[in-house]
Every structure is written in structure tokens, then in C-alpha cells.
Amino acid sequence: MxxxxxxxxxxQIMEALWNRGASSVREIQEAFxxxxxxxxxxxxxxVYRLEAKKAIKRVKKIGNAHVFAAxxxxxxxxxxxxxxxxxxxxxxxxxxxxxxxxxxxxxxxxVDEAKRxxxxxxxxxxxx
Amino acid sequence: MxxxxxxxxxxQIMEALWNRGASSVREIQEAFxxxxxxxxxxxxxxVYRLEAKKAIKRVKKIGNAHVFAAxxxxxxxxxxxxxxxxxxxxxxxxxxxxxxxxxxxxxxxxVDEAKRxxxxxxxxxxxx
DNA sequence: CATTGTCACCTACACTTGTAGTAGATCTAA
DNA sequence: TTAGATCTACTACAAGTGTAGGTGACAATG
Numbered sequence: 001m002x003x004x005x006x007x008x009x010x011x012q013i014m015e016a017l018w019n020r021g022a023s024s025v026r027e028i029q030e031a032f033x034x035x036x037x038x039x040x041x042x043x044x045x046x047v048y049r050l051e052a053k054k055a056i057k058r059v060k061k062i063g064n065a066h067v068f069a070a071x072x073x074x075x076x077x078x079x080x081x082x083x084x085x086x087x088x089x090x091x092x093x094x095x096x097x098x099x100x101x102x103x104x105x106x107x108x109x110x111v112d113e114a115k116r117x118x119x120x121x122x123x124x125x126x127x128x
Numbered sequence: 129m130x131x132x133x134x135x136x137x138x139x140q141i142m143e144a145l146w147n148r149g150a151s152s153v154r155e156i157q158e159a160f161x162x163x164x165x166x167x168x169x170x171x172x173x174x175v176y177r178l179e180a181k182k183a184i185k186r187v188k189k190i191g192n193a194h195v196f197a198a199x200x201x202x203x204x205x206x207x208x209x210x211x212x213x214x215x216x217x218x219x220x221x222x223x224x225x226x227x228x229x230x231x232x233x234x235x236x237x238x239v240d241e242a243k244r245x246x247x248x249x250x251x252x253x254x255x256x
Numbered sequence: 257c258a259t260t261g262t263c264a265c266c267t268a269c270a271c272t273t274g275t276a277g278t279a280g281a282t283c284t285a286a
Numbered sequence: 287t288t289a290g291a292t293c294t295a296c297t298a299c300a301a302g303t304g305t306a307g308g309t310g311a312c313a314a315t316g
Contacts, residue, residue, distance in 0.1 A: 007304085039306055041308095042305050063262085063314090064262075064264075064312050078227055079230075079231065082227045082228065082231070085210070085213045088136075088206075088209055093228060093234055093238060094241075096210060097238060099206055101249065105219075105221050106246070113222075113225075118234070118235070135272080135273060135274085136273090137274065138273090152293090154292085154293085173274080173275080174274080177273090191283060192292075192293055
């Protein structure tokens with residue numbers, strides 16, 4: 001597995017690392033909203049598991065504390081999430097888009113922007 | 129919880145019910161691709177769990193076998209999946225759309241179709 | 257240097273998910 | 287009517303996930 005599968009909480013840890021850059025367990029823990037912040041050792045456990053999965057790595061040591069950094073990119077992790085969702089839909093985006101529209105989360109502006117992005121991509125790809 | 133959270137396998141069971149309509153455990157099991165088809169009792173367990181979650185219900189009995197039917201709509205379940213994904217992205221669709229484009233899964237046609245759907249929606253919602 | 261707070265590391269545990277076996281009820285066909 | 291097929295209902299269990307306590311090492315400070 002090139003990209004490890006991450007659980008919800010693991011994702012939140014990664015999120016902290018992506019946002020803050022290399023951090024200690026304590027820093028990651030404190031990045032959680034004070035309301036529903038897991039115990040220090042809970043975060044620590046997840047950090048260890050992420051390390052075992054090679055999603056993060058120890059980059060240095062400050063005092064006796066280890067400092068961890070993401071070893072996989074946010075982009076790659078996000079891609080994986082989306083691919084997983086799509087697999088639920090048989091790989092077809094249409095129903096996904098339909099739901100986004102229905103829920104009012106996809107606006108005309110979003111669509112226009114997507115269109116621009118696609119055109120740009122087309123110009124870059126076609127004239128090979 | 130109005131809408132129960134479904135696991136991957138539970139989703140597959142639901143999929144069978146949505147596709148085939150009310151079915152017995154055996155029928156659901158046989159709806160799985162022969163390659164990697166779970167044991168009868170595995171499906172049965174999931175069916176029981178789905179029943180406990182009120183996602184399906186017993187509608188009748190044929191012989192000594194119960195027949196189950198979906199109690200939640202595919203659409204509602206799909207919506208939930210998407211909302212869950214979006215929550216990972218802080219509720220913002222833009223990065224989702226960006227990834228769909230990058231992975232080549234979102235085409236210009238898809239976008240145009242989405243646009244038409246949105247315009248239609250706008251016409252229906254605004255004049256009121 | 258002794259105390260106090262922090263951290264690492266190990267261990268534990270309950271809950272969820274996927275997987276399936278077993279025992280006994282029930283149906284069905286000969 | 288009885289033996290085999292099928293089903294239900296119950297039980298079990300390993301892996302994964304979230305949660306955290308305990309113990310000893312280490313650092314900072316009076």
C-alpha cells in the first residue's frame with residue numbers, strides 16, 4: 001500500500017501536522033478544539049500508529065520530546081478519500097455531483113470555476 | 129440519529145436491497161459477485177445489524193425465510209456519505225471538485241450537466 | 257541535588273466491523 | 287413421514303479504532 005488508509009482521528013492528527021508543520025505530540029493535542037480534545041496519551045497513541053503506517057516520521061528531538069512531520073501529502077490523502085467515496089458510487093461522479101447540487105453546496109460559481117479549470121487542463125493536455 | 133451510519137459491507141447489503149427490492153438473506157448473499165462473496169451467515173449478521181439500526185425491516189415471510197426491505201432511501205444514505213466526506217474538507221466543496229478534476233473523473237460534460245441542473249433549480253426556487 | 261512536571265513507552269480495554277460456526281426449528285420432496 | 291435442505295437465532299472471535307492509565311526516564315528550576 002503506497003498510501004495508508006487513515007481513520008477519522010488519524011486524519012485529524014494529520015490535519016494538525018499539515019496546518020502547523022512539524023509538531024510534538026503536545027502541540028498536536030493542543031491543536032484540537034478545547035471542547036472534545038482527546039487526552040495526551042490518546043493523541044500519542046494515534047501518532048505512534050501513524051508512524052507505524054509511515055504516514056508521519058520523527059524529524060528531530062527537542063528536549064526529550066520528539067517532533068513529528070507528515071510523510072504523506074494532504075493532497076494525496078484527500079485524493080484517497082475521494083476515491084473511496086467514488087467507489088461507493090461505482091466510480092461514477094454523476095450522483096455525487098447531483099447530491100452536491102441538491103444539498104445546495106455546489107454553486108454556479110463553483111461550476112464555472114471547475115469549467116475554467118477543465119478548459120485550462122484541456123489546452124495543456126491536448127496539444128501534445 | 130435519524131440516519132444510521134453504515135459501514136462498507138452494510139452499504140453493499142443496502143445496495144442489493146435497493147437494486148433488487150425486498151429480498152431474503154439468501155438472495156442478498158447471491159447478489160454479491162461470486163468472487164468474494166461472504167458466507168451466508170456473514171450476510172445474515174449484517175442484515176440483523178442493519179435491522180437493529182432500523183435501516184431495513186422485515187416485510188414478510190416466505191416459507192420459513194424472512195424477506196427484508198430497505199427502510200432508508202438510497203438517496204438519503206448517499207447524501208450522508210457525501211456530507212461525511214465534506215466534513216473532512218471542512219464543508220468546503222472546492223477542494224473536492226479540484227480533486228475530481230485532477231483525477232480526470234470530472235468531465236466538461238459533467239460540469240455542463242451540473243450547470244443545467246443548477247439553472248433549473250434556480251428557476252424553481254427564486255420565483256416565489 | 258532534590259523536587260516537580262513533562263514525555264516516552266507499554267499496556268489495557270471496550271466498541272465496531274467483518275467473518276463465520278453451531279444448534280435447533282422448519283420446510284420440502286420422496 | 288422422515289431425511290435432507292434451508293433458515294433462524296445465537297455465539298464467537300480477530301482485527302481495527304478510540305480512549306486512556308501507569309511507570310520510569312528526563313529536564314528544568316529552586
